[in-house]
Amino acid sequence: MPYDYKPFPYVAPPGLSGPEPRHKVIIVGAGPVGLAMALDLATRGVPSVLLDDNDVVAMGSRAICWSRRSLELFTRLGIADKVLDKGETWSVGRTCHGDDEVFSFDLAAEPGQHLPPFINIQQYYIEEFLAERALADPLVDLRFRNRVIGIDQSGDGAHVTIRTPDGQYGLSADFVLACDGGRSTIRAMMDLDFEGERFDERFLIADIEMKADFPAERWFWFEPTFHDGQSALLHRQADDIYRIDLQLGWDADPEEEKKPENVIPRIEKVVGPDFELEWVSVYTFQCRRLRDFVHDRVIFLGDSAHVVSPFGARGANSGLQDVDNLGWKLAAVLAGRAPRGLLDSYNRERVAAADEDIRHSTRATRFMTPSPGMERLFRDQVLALAGKTEFARGWVNSGRLSAPCIYASTGADDPMLPAATRPGAVVPDVPQGNGWLLNRLGTDAALLAVNCAVPGGLDLPVVEMQVNALVRERFLGDAPGALYLVRPDQVVAARWITADARTVSSAVRAMWEGRE
Amino acid sequence: MTLITTPNLDDHDGFYAELLAAHRGLSETQGQALNAQLILILANHIGDREVLTEALELARQR
Numbered sequence A: 001m002p003y004d005y006k007p008f009p010y011v012a013p014p015g016l017s018g019p020e021p022r023h024k025v026i027i028v029g030a031g032p033v034g035l036a037m038a039l040d041l042a043t044r045g046v047p048s049v050l051l052d053d054n055d056v057v058a059m060g061s062r063a064i065c066w067s068r069r070s071l072e073l074f075t076r077l078g079i080a081d082k083v084l085d086k087g088e089t090w091s092v093g094r095t096c097h098g099d100d101e102v103f104s105f106d107l108a109a110e111p112g113q114h115l116p117p118f119i120n121i122q123q124y125y126i127e128e129f130l131a132e133r134a135l136a137d138p139l140v141d142l143r144f145r146n147r148v149i150g151i152d153q154s155g156d157g158a159h160v161t162i163r164t165p166d167g168q169y170g171l172s173a174d175f176v177l178a179c180d181g182g183r184s185t186i187r188a189m190m191d192l193d194f195e196g197e198r199f200d201e202r203f204l205i206a207d208i209e210m211k212a213d214f215p216a217e218r219w220f221w222f223e224p225t226f227h228d229g230q231s232a233l234l235h236r237q238a239d240d241i242y243r244i245d246l247q248l249g250w251d252a253d254p255e256e257e258k259k260p261e262n263v264i265p266r267i268e269k270v271v272g273p274d275f276e277l278e279w280v281s282v283y284t285f286q287c288r289r290l291r292d293f294v295h296d297r298v299i300f301l302g303d304s305a306h307v308v309s310p311f312g313a314r315g316a317n318s319g320l321q322d323v324d325n326l327g328w329k330l331a332a333v334l335a336g337r338a339p340r341g342l343l344d345s346y347n348r349e350r351v352a353a354a355d356e357d358i359r360h361s362t363r364a365t366r367f368m369t370p371s372p373g374m375e376r377l378f379r380d381q382v383l384a385l386a387g388k389t390e391f392a393r394g395w396v397n398s399g400r401l402s403a404p405c406i407y408a409s410t411g412a413d414d415p416m417l418p419a420a421t422r423p424g425a426v427v428p429d430v431p432q433g434n435g436w437l438l439n440r441l442g443t444d445a446a447l448l449a450v451n452c453a454v455p456g457g458l459d460l461p462v463v464e465m466q467v468n469a470l471v472r473e474r475f476l477g478d479a480p481g482a483l484y485l486v487r488p489d490q491v492v493a494a495r496w497i498t499a500d501a502r503t504v505s506s507a508v509r510a511m512w513e514g515r516e
Numbered sequence B: 001m002t003l004i005t006t007p008n009l010d011d012h013d014g015f016y017a018e019l020l021a022a023h024r025g026l027s028e029t030q031g032q033a034l035n036a037q038l039i040l041i042l043a044n045h046i047g048d049r050e051v052l053t054e055a056l057e058l059a060r061q062r
Ligand SMILES: Cc1cc2nc3c(=O)[nH]c(=O)nc-3n(C[C@H](O)[C@H](O)[C@H](O)COP(=O)(O)OP(=O)(O)OC[C@H]3O[C@@H](n4cnc5c(N)ncnc54)[C@H](O)[C@@H]3O)c2cc1C
Pocket: A028, A029, A030, A031, A032, A033, A034, A051, A052, A053, A054, A058, A061, A062, A063, A064, A065, A066, A123, A146, A147, A148, A149, A179, A180, A181, A182, A184, A185, A186, A205, A283, A301, A302, A303, A304, A310, A313, A314, A315, A316, A317, A318, A319
């Protein structure tokens, strides 16, 4: 049963009949990133106007793999149950050369996590769930068929011009968040350049419906016999829909390849004849980013700031981490709780994260589509070696899957404590009583006390941790006890084996100032 | 550890002969494949990223 694209209602905005009061935040683009941003700000009490030029969720084949970190954000935004209910969780990936499996991995091997490492669900469902939440949230003013066609900023505010079916109007705000996707109009209107690499390779991406019992696993083939010498990827999604990516080569003619009479025989070779075609597109990919994501009062997030090839599922997942990173900072700046400089730390941290994503995605895309000559030679020989030795299996690169970036940090640290929870890393989830740590952390910063006393006189929520084996392993190592200062986005800011109130206070100050 | 550029291999003449022998009878393409695999195998065996970078730099010097 194909997805039912129900249009959301357009309502003539008040700005058409008279000037609106200045807003705090305008978000342009209600894709996964803009929607999540509006909801995240709402959990912090910040109202926003969310503008989208369209009135339906994402059409066609887009994101399918959502990471654990995205699920953690979805938990905070109140849609995780629906996503877990609808999606297909998976943890096993299999990589084949020719028709033989060279190796497999199981991401679930890490114990003590209640959320799966990845869940597959079509982007239109994610957007539907988020949009429902946004429409019900009094702090989100979601306006469909409102297309931003102009932007400028003066010293104290940003202004956008908007086109609606009933005419144009203008809005002003303290901040404009550009979440308007890979072809960002705001980026173009501000004349900002996108730097990086494009790949001269075409991929056919198809979603098919079929009743089959292919396991919910990621299957990747290099040079399978069913697709002469090129690569192929198969993934299961919700509703008996499967995603197939087939490398086509640069010479392929996208219009020709999209024709059912050309697509169907190709797919039949992978899965047999019993399927319905739901959607087909031909893509080329690029790995590029803006030089800076913060331009005074205009801030870029998601695909408008950075794009990657999809192998590694780093597009939407990374955009959602932008949301995670910016939400608390923007709320604090708007509330006068932190200086504007805190926003520079969004730029610093997320630019570095985008570079990491781009590095991984570029390497994976290169491995899958090597240029002729030495690049091809080494790629083929890694594959050949992978059949005969263990080490080379790890070198086979069909995408390194999205993981939260560990930010560069000079926050206080102690070498006795485990590396995985060092400053800059997201706090790993661990069981606490009948629940989980991350659910106990609110939207504010917190001090985690692990087997140690909390210094008095601090104005900060404290979580006294129950010490179990996983807590010991992830937070203590060989230390008897520890204090962790955790940012509102659940990133470790600093940690100590013992600390007095003054030491902790100065780390708290550094955190709100966005010092590295 | 840094890259060793002073004599370090006993019987290097023997190794050199073995290397050539391994290539005997191979086409140019096959020979390139062998070299590529050899580089990958040795890199894994060396297991030291800095040494490998230094080796690459040395090899690129003209
Ligand atoms: C084939 C494929 C597979 C992918 N697989 C994955 C995956 O498995 N995992 C993953 O994490 N990512 C994946 N991605 C990437 C993912 O789809 C994108 O990263 C994600 O959609 C980015 O979200 P966004 O909200 O930044 O932008 P978009 O989703 O592009 O949303 C932008 C929104 O802004 C609106 N808009 C644009 N201009 C204006 C304007 N001027 N005024 C008002 N509104 C405007 C648009 O209508 C749209 O609703 C995949 C992408 C492709 C193409």
